Amino acid sequence: MAPVTSPPPPGVGPNADALANTARVAAEQVVAQQVGQVATFLAGGGLASESVDDLSWQVNRLAEIARLRRQLALSSREATKAATAQVPGMLADVAQRAAGGLDVQVQTLTEDLVGALIRMWSGLPTLLTGKAEIIVISAASQVRVGNLTRVQATAQAADRMVAQGIAPARDRAGRQWTAPAYTEMIVRTSVMDAGRTGRETQAVRFGTPYVQVSDALRECPMCRPWEGKILTLDGTDPEGIAQGTLAEARAAGLGHPNCRHLWAGYFPAYSSRVQPTPDSAGWEASKRQRELERRVRAAKLRQQTAETIDPGGLTAQAAKTRVRDAQRQLREHVKATGQRRKPDRERVPQAS
Ligand SMILES: [Zn+2]
Incomplete structure (x- = not known):
């Protein structure tokens, strides 16, 4: 008879939420930086200067757009480098711990995650440059037909861009995602899959x-x-x-x-x-909380952008009110459902 040996306890499950959140915060930083670069670009070329006429400003900004693109690409390359450096070790570690120390094959998972991050970050500069171009053109024509100053029209057009959402990623179902939400989703999913693979490896062994x-x-x-x-x-x-x-x-x-x-x-x-x-109520409540947090972050990014282009202007004021409204809604939701508030999920990094 074969000796009866007791099986090992399941290996340590991954802390996917923490890893996904760290990755999301890093992505948020990159987006804030790139959107900040776009805002600074729009504010340049004599946007607020009376000695520069509308056409000159427009021509100047369009002539400089390639420089903006290079700047953004540099930031994307940094983000890609960071992902490529961290992902393989992170997934291997998660899988090995989940397998109780056994060696686990996670190469495909790693390549998929790194590839998705590279695609997303390399798509962002093109997306933002295209939007900057549209803003320059539409702001200049707004001034011609409306009663806005060039600064106000530019702040408004940039605000619309941020409000529409900057979504450089696309999932297998064709759905478009913002960089932070996509990063959080694919990191959580890959980390969970690494943990699952580890546990499966342990079971089979x-x-x-x-x-x-x-x-x-x-x-x-x-x-x-x-x-x-x-x-x-x-x-x-x-x-x-x-x-x-x-x-x-x-x-x-x-x-x-x-x-x-x-x-x-x-x-x-x-x-x-x-x-x-x-716990279906818990699921609904946390889903709603994530939604409200996203609203707070989006409002803050709009405020930052508006403040860079037209400090204290109408768009910035409206954005400030929007941030307060979103925060109030979140406070009320958390209070009503007994969820825990997560301040780091309501933060938007300052563009550096
Ligand atoms: Zn599920």
Whole structure:
């Protein structure tokens, strides 16, 4: 008879939220920097100077647009370098810890994440340069037809650009994302996948075909039915306890982008069963909170942009009011739902 050895406890699950948030903050910094560069560019060329006429300002800014583009590209290259340097170690570490110290293959996950970040950051300068060009052209024509000064018209046009959202990333479904939201989503998803791969590696190494799905806090409705389910990794089911294959569950949405569920090797004689605790109110409340935080950050970025182009002007004043309104809504939501406020999610870095 083979000796009975007790299986290892599941390796340490990834702290995906913290890693994703750190990556989001870094992305926020890059966006604030690049949008700040665009605002500074728009404010240049004698925007506020009466000795420069509208046409001269427009011609000058369009002539200088290639220089703006190079500046933005430099910032994107820095962001890309940082991602390329950090991602491989981060995912390898997460996977190895989740596997209880075993070596885990995460090369494909790493390449996918690095590739997505590179595509996003290299697309941002082109996007922003195109928008800057449109702002210059539309601001100058606004002055001709309206009763705004050149400074006011430029601040307004730039404000519209930021308000529409700057979305250099596109996911597989074709949906467009802002850089911070996309970074947070793909980092969380990749980190979770690295952790899942680690746990799967551990299960296989210790000879069980089964995994059990975790009970996630504030779980999304799509994955709620999977909590506590036992799935088979390879389709075999010697104990007759599998409630499906992992591949089927994943095809049905388990482990979707931003998903918080994990699974660990299930050893019939040793492992305890997960007791799902449904928390749909928690999911709704935190979803709404994220939405309101995004609104605060967007309002702040609009305010910063307006202040750079037309300090204390109408657009800047309106933006300031908008920031206060968004903050008030957030305060009320947090109070009503008992959620914890996350000040770092309401911050927008200063453009440097
Ligand atoms: Zn999920």
